Amino acid sequence: MQENVNLKKLMELLESRQFRLLKEKLSEMNEVDIAAFIEELDSERTVVVYRMLSKELASDVFACLPVETQEHIINSITDYELSAIVNDLFVDDAVDMLEELPANVVKRVLKNSTSDTRQLINQFLQYPENSAGSIMTAEYVGLKKAMTVKEAFSYIRRHGVDKETIYTCYVMDAKRTLEGVVTVKDLLMHPYEEMIENIMDTHVIKAITTDDQEEVAERFRKYGLLSLPVVDHEDRLVGIVTVDDVVDVMEQEATEDFEKMAAMIPSERPYLKTGVVTLAKNRLAWLLILMISSMITGGILAKYEAAFAAIPLLVTFIPMLTDTGGNAGSQSSTMIIRGMAVGEIKPSDILRVIWKELQVGLLVGMLLGLVNYLRLVILYPGQELLCLTVVLSLIATVIIAKTIGCILPIAAQIFHMDPAIMAAPLITTIVDAVSLVLYFQLACRLLQLNGG
Amino acid sequence: MQENVNLKKLMELLESRQFRLLKEKLSEMNEVDIAAFIEELDSERTVVVYRMLSKELASDVFACLPVETQEHIINSITDYELSAIVNDLFVDDAVDMLEELPANVVKRVLKNSTSDTRQLINQFLQYPENSAGSIMTAEYVGLKKAMTVKEAFSYIRRHGVDKETIYTCYVMDAKRTLEGVVTVKDLLMHPYEEMIENIMDTHVIKAITTDDQEEVAERFRKYGLLSLPVVDHEDRLVGIVTVDDVVDVMEQEATEDFEKMAAMIPSERPYLKTGVVTLAKNRLAWLLILMISSMITGGILAKYEAAFAAIPLLVTFIPMLTDTGGNAGSQSSTMIIRGMAVGEIKPSDILRVIWKELQVGLLVGMLLGLVNYLRLVILYPGQELLCLTVVLSLIATVIIAKTIGCILPIAAQIFHMDPAIMAAPLITTIVDAVSLVLYFQLACRLLQLNGG
Incomplete structure (x- = not known):
């Protein structure tokens, strides 16, 4: 341009x-x-x-x-x-x-x-941060029921120049209680002598000052609004939110979700303008928590030392198992977290979601297991039990990962926590632990090793 | 509500x-x-x-x-x-x-x-999918330069009722070439006898039918627009995009990025309305690619069988190393991918970004290394070389992960690939391989084991 x-x-x-x-x-x-x-x-x-x-x-x-x-x-x-x-x-x-x-x-x-x-x-x-009150502005056109279209136009001509939007006008009584809205399009489509009272829409879609900005953005998206009136708890008009600010809120909320889902504390400022120390601080907390969790996984592994001392080959399948489990789980958790963020999935859908993920997990797990089985029988002929251990662990890991990946974000939502925490990093750590225990338990049983 | x-x-x-x-x-x-x-x-x-x-x-x-x-x-x-x-x-x-x-x-x-x-x-x-042409509509108000404000209003009164927006009107010549825009606010703020020619804005922000819808959304965000005219390659007005459609595009694009970044093929429809087979298909391709990659990592590990047969304890640090590396790398790649998606980071910033990530990596790596060192000297007293191996591997892994995590998305952008592919799953797989080789190489050297 x-x-x-x-x-x-x-x-x-x-x-x-x-x-x-x-x-x-x-x-x-x-x-x-x-x-x-x-x-x-x-x-x-x-x-x-x-x-x-x-x-x-x-x-x-x-x-x-x-x-x-x-x-x-x-x-x-x-x-x-x-x-x-x-x-x-x-x-x-x-x-x-x-x-x-x-x-x-x-x-x-x-x-x-x-x-x-x-x-x-x-x-x-x-007004609290991230509330409707914090993103609204006070410059709107306020009309009265008793005005005619002509009077409304001359009021807009006189006072409209400083307003953030003139296209939606708000009709209030003497106490500033919101009675209706009328758009400039409505005004233009009606004769000059018509009363505002007769053309205003009394079913006003509005927000309360304390509503979360995410809810506000959702309402704009759902109804395709250009502006939204914000009222206090006594239904008095205090401001309006305009669509340009909502576009910023949406981008900001998506960025925050991306950051949270990659185990970071969301940053206040753009990347290039954030200092090294702040960036490090935002990333350290979760890295530390996840590192300590994976130490626990390591501790569990230590229980099976005898097993991988006896068959060191077992170790070489660990990256494949944990990576696949982590990826399968993150796929599910990402879809669910995003689905809840845009309002498509609700906590009450939990059973439908689990049933869907179980089926997807079974389907995907079986196919990945098949590919693995073909590879293993070629690479390690005669070691059927080892092949079976790896393949069964893989299938079970994928199914468990998908189930954990869909349950945890919904559970977080139910307990009023942020579902975005239950994303790839945490899911991966949890699935790692589960899949390794499963793998070595199976190995000990099927290959008759000590441990577990 | x-x-x-x-x-x-x-x-x-x-x-x-x-x-x-x-x-x-x-x-x-x-x-x-x-x-x-x-x-x-x-x-x-x-x-x-x-x-x-x-x-x-x-x-x-x-x-x-x-x-x-x-x-x-x-x-x-x-x-x-x-x-x-x-x-x-x-x-x-x-x-x-x-x-x-x-x-x-x-x-x-x-x-x-x-x-x-x-x-x-x-x-x-x-019009091609996801182009400006595919999201525009044809119902706009077209005016002529030679009209007065009064004529414009009566034109809008007659023809406006069927238009998607009347608030921005487009001024065209006889060949439909776009000459300027005038808002209803402008019309209301000027006297009835003023000519459109004198009040229209000739510096029109516009899009071409073939522009990508993401660019269109970016332009709405940047300039806080309510609508945007779309012209063909001869600068003739063919339609307009309105902000309500852009809000949908923004949400859709963010959802697609979430899905791609979690190793899925973006789905056309919402989660609850997508069938099990389609979900499985969308997830399988990447799981398969990543599984095969992590088999290669496993193959590399096999080279060090002698090492972990000699010191099985080495195996128990694998989850901690690979998880931390994966998380550190995904943090960087997520910030960079999102930064590029919202237009904050450009490929030309690559050196600034690498320098920043190197410093963050060093800082975070040292701190995580310190925590690990304290834990290891308490848990395994007298095994200084083992401690050193783990801690040095961890620090190097974090720094390398952050560097890979920031370079790959920018490189993808430079080669006109989608940066969102270079997200957590792929970064984790690559960092896994690198960190394990590093770890066992160090172990073989420092602990004087065979292999490597």
Whole structure:
């Protein structure tokens, strides 16, 4: 697209100090692309370029910048300029920024905002993290039942310019209780003299401030919404969530699930911007827990020392058994965790899921067992009992792995834990232990070895 | 929310044959909730309830139903009813349905659509799967430069009711070349006599029919869009993508990545609706490949039979080493694969990434090594060389795992393969082989055993 070409050209204009031309180019650009350009600049030039922006564009671009750059700009501009930005930002963007800025900068920002804005920001800062309240904004169009379509339009014309969306308007009574919604499409499809009361939809899909942002995202997806009203526990409208923020939430939630499912504590920031120590810290806890668990597996193995001292060949099948078991189990747990995350699988489906996984496990296990059997009878002719031990262990491992892999995430959900913990790493460790005990027990029985 | 309560009540009304009341209730409901209700019904009642819906609601609900139910309804209604539905559906919904229906049903559907609709559907059916063309729809508002705001509004009032979105309007010349966009917000904020030409934005963010749907989703996320125009290679407007479809694409793409990263072929349909044989097929291919790879690892191990025959204790550390290596490697590969999927990490970042992972690997490896060392000197006093073998192998394994884990996904991207293949399962198998060779080589050297 055009933005990549532009970046280079803009940089040239800046370096050759053709400021007037640069300013003109910037005024035609999208705020997202301007922010991407500013991110490439050193700290001095950041402020130079930022000051070239018109007042309206300045706060739009500001909202798109990473918090370090926002902090740098705040520290480089006058109180007057700061006040203009802060009062122009949408409350959700202001709150996102303030949550990450150091205390002294927060103080200066709040000092330079109007008392209305300050009050609103303080209220919004108090909603719990990842709640509907924490991602909503306060800039919406509120109408009254008794207005006509014509009055609604002239109200939107007067007040709509600062609103995050004008396309869905919210109808409230004097106590701000939400009575209905009306879209601009509805307004456009009805005559000017029609009353809002007659065209508004009273079956409002809404969220409560304390609802989890994942539920909010799910509701957007299910109903194909553009915005969603958020009410307090007395059903009074306090804000709206818009679809652009939900798109970010969805991406963020998926990333968190990927990280959790690979045994990491989810990181707050993108990979390239996270320091080595933080990355190490996020990864260490689970590695440690899993390492200690696999030491226990090692301890179990020690019980069978006599067995693999007698037949060292037994050891060479360990990677195949544990890897296959781990993979088979992770496949199931991944499908179930994801199915629950998108709302397809519910804890009440547990019996259906187990039955399905048992059948899949049997089918897959038998086929893998067959391949193994063919290989083993060719490689180790005459050692039928050894072949049988390996093949039976493999089939049992696959079936057990699939069953564990589907039960644990659902069980976690039932006990209000995060199912994403029950993913590949933990499943692999558990299946390792189970499959090795099974394997050596079988070996001891079938090959009549000591141990177990 | 209210929908769960309603389902039960509706079922009661249906069972007690209070059809008039049921019809009234349905008329007040959201199409998504009605579809959820119909999905719960047997095939006979499906048609009974469906026929209760008003004509406008009927096609909205129809678009929300799964394809089996759509097929059942199509087979149960008259040509006249069918024709009304088909011509009322948005092209993208019609195309989604037709792609999954059996040929004879497709024929009947096309026979009952107007020739305009038929032509449009045939054109849309030809766009490649997962392209911008395959997710776009044809129902948008097209304006002309020479219109005034007032004319634009009256055009929208006349033609807007059937459009998927009216909030972004597209300005085209006589050849349908896209000249600009204007939002209803822009229209509302300008006086009635202003010309569209003067208020339209000519820097249009757009997609080409052949662009991948992932790129399209990325553009929506980056710019916070509500809709995106899709043009052909001659820059003529052919359709638009709306944000509700993009939300589905994002969820679908994330699910596919989860499945691929757990060594499965992505499934076309949700888990509970996928048959056992299909599930087994999707999982078998990779399990087989990985099983054969881990047989090779086993083969390598066989070379060191003498070593673990001499010191069987060596075997008990295998699970700890391979599990920790696998986990450490999957952590890195997961972060990199996800980072590339959301566009944060690019192949050109490869050196930065490797340097970061090397440091993280060293830090994490040293700490895990320390914990292990303390445990080993307590459990096996006097066996310093054994302790050293295990600890050094562990540290080296973690560092190597992190390096492999970050290089392989980026390499896959560079060679235009899917990075998601280079996830936990494959990384674990590779790291297993490397760490075991390392471990036994070290053991043979340090403990002066035969083999290697």
